[in-house]
Amino acid sequence: MGTVREISCETIIETIRKLFMEANTDLGEDVLSALKESIKSEDSELGRHVLEKIVENAEIAKEESAPLCQDTGLAVVFIELGQDVHIVGGNFCNAIHKGVKRAYIDGFLRKSVCDPLSRENTGDNTPAIVHIEIVEGDRIKITAMPKGGGSENMSSCAMLVPSAGLEGIKRYIVESVEKAGPNPCPPTIIGVGIGGSIEQSSILAKKALLRPLGEKNQSDSRLAKLEEEILEEINRLGIGPQGYGGRITSLAVHIEMMPCHIASLPVAVNIQCHVARHKEATI
Amino acid sequence: MKKFIRINTPLTDKVCDELNTGDMVLLSGEVYTGRDVAHRKLFEAILHGDRLPVNLEGETIFYAAPTPTRPDRLIGSVGPTTSLRMDKYSPKLMEMGLKGMIGKGKRSPEVMEAIKKFKAIYFGAIGGVAALTSRYVKKAVVAAYDELGPEAMMRLEIVDLPLVVINDTKGRDLYDEAVKRHRIHFSE
Incomplete structure (x- = not known):
């Protein structure tokens, strides 16, 4: 049996903050190379033009740390929580929302979450959508996925x-x-x-x-x-x-x-x- | 590649009439941004006979809500949102003089009909290239509905913003024509 490992809420907040800021400005290499590759198989000239602009945008966004898209998304978070982790210094889910809030404020990301009926903006892009799965081990795997509307x-x-x-x-x-x-x-x-x-x-x-x-x-x-x-x-x-x-x-x-x-x-x-x-x- | 046609705002009947579906355009001049809530508010104000916070005569609305502006920048990342959510309101706005709409995605038959009737134009901007698109914006100030935060209407000064004509005054639709032209049928 594994021993219990402590992870602080502050570490979780900071990790979430960094991940959402990075996700919004730095397109993954797998996506970028698939886009570049697709230009070769696109037979429409206008289609190729669009794909080239998409690649150019990813390069600019990375270089300037600017959001790739103005829709910086609803914050979807996937968590794989090791069953030997003991979370200290606060409430786990609150830490996730706090990390999202910090990312969207510090990163100048658009706040795109609102009340479904009044359509009033919540102001800090929370609440996040959180999916938690309990797994073996003493670590937490966090995946940040900003999803556009x-x-x-x-x-x-x-x-x-x-x-x-x-x-x-x-x-x-x-x-x-x-x-x-x-x-x-x-x-x-x-x-x-x-x-x-x-x-x-x-x-x-x-x-x-x-x-x-x-x-x-x-x-x-x-x-x-x-x-x-x-x-x-x-x-x-x-x-x-x-x-x-x-x-x-x-x-x-x-x-x-x-x-x-x-x-x-x-x-x-x-x-x-x-x-x-x-x-x-x-x- | 087709040549870009350079045009300026405010758009006139003549300019709109001369543009055709599929034309590639470089648009310069002043445009407003506005999306869901701003459209609802403009629409309600028109129905109530209230004075509008902006004059729509000859104007163009870019369906966009940029990311917040960093202190060292003119504007954040900016790009089009899906236009269909503005369909309910657009014909009324065209009746009030709106000539240009910039967005992405299909419009309703009612909007296409209003584009013909009021000699307006629906342009497509590439979605998801907002870091690039912000480079065409030279000035940005809040124009109305400041309380809406990211959804406030802004006045943008743009230079040579690349666009494609989706719906023209002849009732043509680029999306419809594109699929007909490029679809591969299984018998082929």
């Missing part, structure tokens, strides 16, 4: 009938992307969650977006094949970068799956714009 608005979940099968799943995903058209800022990354329950499929779809861009599903070859087939279908739609027409509508499809009820077939599609931001740290 435009692409989140085009995401959805369906409770398909089991008889819909693989074909039904495919159709639902491709139709979601087609319906979204130019709105979620293509080229996009498509996160898919199959199975679980209505909420679990949606969490899986979002988690699928955290996988290094373009890496196939490693645990199930059926899913790896499905990812490839769906990406090909999506890129025949003609939507192209920003919906101006072309080949590169999506850069990748990432699917995660888990068992579900014998009566159900939940499928969630989480669309991620090309500003696919996430940073992680283990403390």
